[in-house]
Amino acid sequence: MKLIVAIVQDQDAPSLIEDLTEKEFRITKLSSTGGFLKAGNTTLLIGIEDEQLDEVIKIIENNCKTREITTSLLTVTMPGDTYIPYPLEVKVGGATLFILEVEKHIRI
Amino acid sequence: MKLIVAIVQDQDAPSLIEDLTEKEFRITKLSSTGGFLKAGNTTLLIGIEDEQLDEVIKIIENNCKTREITTSLLTVTMPGDTYIPYPLEVKVGGATLFILEVEKHIRI
Amino acid sequence: MKLIVAIVQDQDAPSLIEDLTEKEFRITKLSSTGGFLKAGNTTLLIGIEDEQLDEVIKIIENNCKTREITTSLLTVTMPGDTYIPYPLEVKVGGATLFILEVEKHIRI
Ligand code: NI
Ligand code: NI
Ligand code: NI
Helix, strand or coil: CEEEEEEEEHHHHHHHHHHHHHCCCEEEEECEECCCCCCCEEEEEEEECHHHHHHHHHHHHHHHCCEEEEECCCEEEECCCEEEECCEEEEECCEEEEEEECCEEEEC | CEEEEEEEEHHHHHHHHHHHHHCCCEEEEECEECCCCCCCEEEEEEEECHHHHHHHHHHHHHHHCCEEEEECCCEEEECCCEEEECCEEEEECCEEEEEEECCEEEEC | CEEEEEEEEHHHHHHHHHHHHHCCCEEEEEEEECCCCCCCEEEEEEEECHHHHHHHHHHHHHHHCCEEEEECCCEEEECCCEEEECCEEEEECCEEEEEEECCEEEEC
16 A cells, blocks of 8 residues: 655645545645645645556646646736736646555554 | 554544543644545644554544444424424544654654 | 655744755645644655755754753742743754655656
């Protein structure tokens, strides 16, 4: 058995949790901040059988892979106080997984 | 040395923490939500010597074992708008433990 | 690769996180309460290469080592309702580290 400690971006967490839960993976969501990823992040504990690892990694990739999005949050000030929204490509997503061997798993 | 990652129901956490602390086990309580157990849950990190495992498991069983309780939250609507509280057996409790081998333990 | 689960005092966390981040260690801060240390505490997950362990331990020691501080929070009541602030030496700091072997580390 393995325990996956997965650190994902906050914005990717809800769809990832939904997909993992649909496949009956059982997860615990820890409150976490900062660090491994630049934006706000969520730490998930996912307990899996050894042979489920590839399936879980694929689900995490589907939901969290690094991708470019175009945002227009940046505005450029023009003379006469007009603000032009400036399209900006930013990278979002990404995940860091630590896979730990579980010596013993007990359900009470 | 072992690190136990114990996911227990919120309602069982205070008495469990009290019993573990009485026996001088040292625990850290992480904020966590959902997942392994259906109700709100709490994740505890418990650092133990190898030979303390059975004792800790017994303390967790005493506080967290699955049990039926009778609740009357469910009400049945009867003609004439009378609500009859309906006794309902629900299962509460339960815990999931992941026991990890600690390669090195350092106190600073 | 190792995953360090470091439980440190809340008051030591900001300077520790700053020093670790400066050295490009990547950390996740979990919300945690009570237990291993008497005061409020913070749990950090720090992923490192095996050969970085000594460096990280030294950074944690620099920021978290147990030390005596003099506080005057305690007051002694004297006759006539005068309160005398009483200098008190208290121990602060300290950290508990669990070092876990990471079987596999994946970045997505
Ligand atoms: Ni295994
Ligand atoms: Ni051991
Ligand atoms: Ni290693």
